[in-house]
Amino acid sequence: MLFTQTIPVLDLRDFYADDRRQAFVRQLGSALEDIGFFAITHHGVEATLIQAAYQAAQAFFTLPEDVKRRYDDPALHGQRGFTVFGREHAKDHPVSDLKEFWHVGRDLPPDHPLTASYPANISPVEVPAFAAVMNQLYAQLDACAKDLLKACALYLGAPENLLSDMTRDSDTILRVLHYPPIAPDVHPASLRAAPHEDINLITLLCEATDDGLELLQRDGTWRSIRALPGQIIVDSGDMLQQLTNGLLKSTTHRVVNPTDSRARRFSMPFFAHPRAEVDLTPLQSCFAKTGGQRFPSITAGAYLQQRLREIGLVV
Numbered sequence: 001m002l003f004t005q006t007i008p009v010l011d012l013r014d015f016y017a018d019d020r021r022q023a024f025v026r027q028l029g030s031a032l033e034d035i036g037f038f039a040i041t042h043h044g045v046e047a048t049l050i051q052a053a054y055q056a057a058q059a060f061f062t063l064p065e066d067v068k069r070r071y072d073d074p075a076l077h078g079q080r081g082f083t084v085f086g087r088e089h090a091k092d093h094p095v096s097d098l099k100e101f102w103h104v105g106r107d108l109p110p111d112h113p114l115t116a117s118y119p120a121n122i123s124p125v126e127v128p129a130f131a132a133v134m135n136q137l138y139a140q141l142d143a144c145a146k147d148l149l150k151a152c153a154l155y156l157g158a159p160e161n162l163l164s165d166m167t168r169d170s171d172t173i174l175r176v177l178h179y180p181p182i183a184p185d186v187h188p189a190s191l192r193a194a195p196h197e198d199i200n201l202i203t204l205l206c207e208a209t210d211d212g213l214e215l216l217q218r219d220g221t222w223r224s225i226r227a228l229p230g231q232i233i234v235d236s237g238d239m240l241q242q243l244t245n246g247l248l249k250s251t252t253h254r255v256v257n258p259t260d261s262r263a264r265r266f267s268m269p270f271f272a273h274p275r276a277e278v279d280l281t282p283l284q285s286c287f288a289k290t291g292g293q294r295f296p297s298i299t300a301g302a303y304l305q306q307r308l309r310e311i312g313l314v315v
Contacts, residue, residue, distance in 0.1 A: 003226050006231075007031070007215075008038040012144070014150055023288065028148070029155030029248070032236045035223075036251030037215055037248035039231040040148070040204075045140045047230065050206050050268075053137045053176070056130045057266050061100065061178040063126055071102075071122055078105055078313040079173070081122035085180065090194035091310045092162075097194055098257070104134045104174040106142075117276070118171050138174045141204050141270040145172070148202060148234060150300065157285055163201065166274035166300075172200075173273065181267040182257055190236075192265065193255035198237035199307045201269040205233040216252040224297045225253075227267075239274065239303060245282035247289040274302030 008031040014024035031038035060068070071082035078088070085100040108115045123131035149163035156162075179192040192212060205213075208227040215223050215235075225233060241250035258265070274280070281297040282290075 003228060005039050005226050005228060006223055007035065007225055009041060010038055011041050011044045012147065025151050025154045028151045036249035037216065037235045038232050041230055043144045043232050045144060045232065049137055052133045053268060054209060054266050056127050056133050057176045059127045060124050060130060067126060071124055076119050076153040077308060080105055080119040087312060089312050090196035093194040095189050098186060098190050099177055099179050102176040104138055105171055107135060108169060116308040123149060132172060142172060145202060145204055145272040162221045166278045167272050170273050170275040171272045175269050175271065177267045181264050184263040191254055192257055195252050195254045197250040197252055198235060198236040198271065199239065199304060200273045201240045202272050203235050203237060204270040206268040207231055208265060210265045211257065212255045212265060214254055214256060239280055239300060242280050242295045243283060245294050247286045247290050256281055274300040
């Protein structure tokens with residue numbers, strides 16, 4: 001059966017083509033203004049690499065629980081390595097999400113001034129291919145994210161590198177997610193991922209192994225987003241909404257439970273973050289469309305810490 005996507009679909013090749021670049025920028029900006037989501041094709045992330053990453057993820061998450069917990073260091077506040085099932089919850093949601101995950105961060109040279117500021121990556125020795133494949137995936141997603149942020153900046157009438165430069169050497173995170181089969185005794189309000197907005201600038205979501213992602217529409221209904229081969233789903237986060245004074249939307253979304261309680265799901269969102277010192281005061285260039293300043297001045301680092309507390313990763 002041939003499925004069609006339910007959100008705008010863009011082709012990244014158009015951004016590199018002189019005669020299609022402006023149209024691509026308009027389409028991207030309009031999608032983020034309207035619903036905060038679009039899908040991207042020909043994104044430069046190798047399909048074989050995505051599949052290899054999912055194979056490595058499955059190999060890790062099907063390990064015994066006591067083995068996985070060796071890679072859960074509470075001192076890291078979930079920013080590297082393994083986070084156990086049920087620890088994270090959506091902001092203001094009373095029960096935990098039905099998920100466990102692994103975080104991969106940026107590897108910087110030992111002499112880089114920010115190296116000491118970021119936790120070191122962890123690698124599960126039980127899955128020898130894990131580190132190499134995830135680091136390669138991280139690099140390809142990072143390159144794609146930078147191009148999309150350049151297009152965002154051009155849509156805003158800003159210098160092309162304004163947003164992408166904010167993420168240079170930043171603590172951007174690749175999250176490797178596992179949604180296990182649904183247990184019979186779960187809380188009735190539990191979802192694989194309760195309604196939430198992303199914290200960062202933009203998120204790139206590699207094609208998940210199953211459907212389940214939904215976005216909240218303005219009329220209060222939910223729109224299902226398909227997990228289709230060759231497409232990466234992109235959404236704007238709270239930090240981009242803040243920076244654009246609400247022009248580009250950070251849209252509420254969720255991952256619903258499957259009808260088959262035995263089904264498991266994997267996904268890999270890539271959260272593109274600005275460096276901690278980046279000023280997220282709304283851009284005055286956005287005021288013409290949005291009115292006076294609607295969001296407070298705050299740094300990206302302070303914003304992130306505030307949100308990590310709200311979702312239960314930092315006490």
